[in-house]
Amino acid sequence: MTTENNGRDAFSAYHPVTLFLYFCTVLFFSMFFLHPVLLAISLASVFLYSVLLSGRKAVRFNLLWMLPVTLLIALVNPLLNHSGATILLYVNDNPITLESTVFGLLSAAAFVSVVIGFSCFNVVMTSDKLMYLFGRMIPVLSLMFSMTLRLVPRYKAQIRKISEAQKCIGCDVSQGGIFQRIRNGVHIVSILITWALENAVETADSMKARGFGLKGRTTFSIYSWKRRDKTLLAVQLALLAVVFAGMGMGAFETACFPFVRIAGLSGKSVAFFAAYALFCLLPAIVDGKEYFVWNSLKSAG
């Protein structure tokens, strides 16, 4: 129903519950499992999704910020963490171990996946969607949240207006001695508070005029469950069942200390990884499908 990113991404138009489930899963597995295959899948798919969402901007951000961060964590960890049994070399009499190098690399990958994952989360999970998800549980809180989101930009704009006005009568924070400046700053805040209280009265009237406070208030949302949402959810749950089964069977087990021990690949575990990969790539699959459908429609038309 809503596409906040110029319609480039079709996945974010699915029901908020499915989206939330997607992000929870990806973030959970990247945070708590250090299995290199798992991490590679997570990293690759959040990277891909961020590019699908934000295009070139995402590529630039990922390479410019995330790559150095990865290298930094991967380098710094073995320098500071000396546990592990396999010593590779000594730096200033401090042992650099294989285990801590591997751990550094893996945790860097995990960290970057989480950061990119959250950046996607920010784009996709708009305040509307979050409010829908949590408003169900606590309606009053969700209304308060919405009102706060309304007030913050208003206050910001008003502070600017007030300080401009005060500047013109020589009373803003850039003028006078230090005490004068503090005094002026306090004045600006006090004007803002008076202004806010004054206006709040009118807002309260507007709420009362529209029946706020009557018994049996409902919470409206612009989201509804369509068939495709239900299908997606079913697919997600099925895949998750497989992934959790794999987790239960220890297919993702990884330990770095004292020795690096990573659960090996077998026919069974490949299936688990495949399920996880499929889950992580759902946005790309949905977008890809949409892309081909559009193209075929265009060429048909």
Place this chain on the structure above:
Amino acid sequence: MEQLKISGLNFTYPGRDGKDLSDISLTVQKGDFILLFGRSGCGKSTFLKQLKPAIAPYGRRSGRIEYDGTEITELSERDQSSKIGFVSQNPENQIVTDKVWHELAFGLESLGYDNRTIRLRVAEMASFFGIQDWFLKPVNELSGGQRQILNLASVMVMQPEVLLLDEPTSQLDPIAVSGFLAMLRRINEELGVTILLSEHHLEEVLPICSRVLFMEGGRLLLDVTPRELGSCMKRLKSEMTEALPACVKIYAAFSEGETPITVREAKQWLSTQISPAPKSPASPEDKPLFPRRNVQEPAVRLEEIWYRYEKKAEDIVKGVSMEIPQGCLYGIVGGNGVGKSTLLSVIGGVNQPYRGKVKLMGVALPKIPNGERYRGLIGYLPQDPCSLFVRNTVGRDLEDMAYAAFSDRQTAQKRMERVIDFFHLKPLLGRHPYDLSGGEQQCAALAKVLLTDPRIILLDEPTKGIDAVFKKRLSKLFYTLKEQGKTVILVSHDIDFCAHYMDFCALMFNGEIISENETRKFFMGNSFYTTAANRIARGIFPGGLTSEDVIEQCRKNRIGG
């Protein structure tokens, strides 16, 4: 059918002696479109709020208000909130939530409708109001006009039978005003909703309303049709006659009875009254009304000013060059968002241009230290006068400012007394600045700015939300300031005000000054962007700019009567 029946309504705010509403009796039929007009503070808002008990102010009330035969306070809260809708003045303050769709649904959520019903009602209203394009937007991305339309729509989703509107357009620009009023007209005509509207923009409301109520001092003085208003007001000899639109004023100066209420009608009437070729094609005198004093440095000199808010944003002011002579009243007019206010803030030194020079009294602005700049050179009054007030009474606020500006206590005191006298602020000194009416706030803020005795006074929309009587008072103040040799520069949507009182006017469009001239010549050159009187007289009296001009010229040519 009688929808509202008000009989002998009296109301007094707590702690007040006189009555704030006295003996109001009125019957409102279903589908009426009633205009309520009068000076600010005459009791219009108080009266409207009485009709909506949920937000009625606290105080002593007597008399009866019946809604469909039931006493209004006995209506259930649910009926009351859905059947009687209320829209007030400030578009910002009425919006509760952060998203347009949520705001639309707010009232229906309160009433406890289920998702499906709300979805339908919201969709209906969004289509009716043409909101679908910004349905999903956050509220703070909307313009003032859109916000007020949203407020109206979010009341309309509750399907009210009566709509009360308290000066809903006073904070809007002219285009937004027309859009809003057109919407009201549709609501009234297509949905049959009864409307009670208090308003200052008579020119646009008279043609669409069915009855006009005139209030003064809490009393209902007139209850007439729009066409009768002119002659009735003339008989009353009220000072609010000033507020009548040009078409009514011109007609009422010569004839009794029903007046024209649109420019078209007034033009038709005027041309039937006049011999085909007027004796002297009275052209405006060629000699300038206020000769430019070339000897002095101009008060403000702009050389190719460019300004934008952020590096990557669009230019707001695009290469503006202008000279504003000392000791004149200079008006900058133009539509919404053309960069007028921004230009003013650049002149005032609030924003620095990234290219070009601002010179005040011949000195480049950046070279004037802050201390001097706002202590005797520039006085800048922003659009919202409330952002200037610091203290909880007008008196203490002025005191604060005076002591900050003058180290010498005696000078400060003297200066303050002068300003208080000049603005007649004595009775307001003990009041809280936020409790004043729009016009009073404007005066108190202007007084504060003038404490430092600035030579250049910059005003951003000083006539916004002010009634006609106060406007006239403001113009007298401007004249006095001019006589003292001050330069007053104002930015305004109010064409009539500029045409009446400014010496020079400039039209701004798309970040540029498109034309600039002495006021009379300036408006004569425009065919659309000019006063109503000028549009009426166009092709008949080429020189008529204000309704007074047209009336005078009519007299000269011995027509009418």
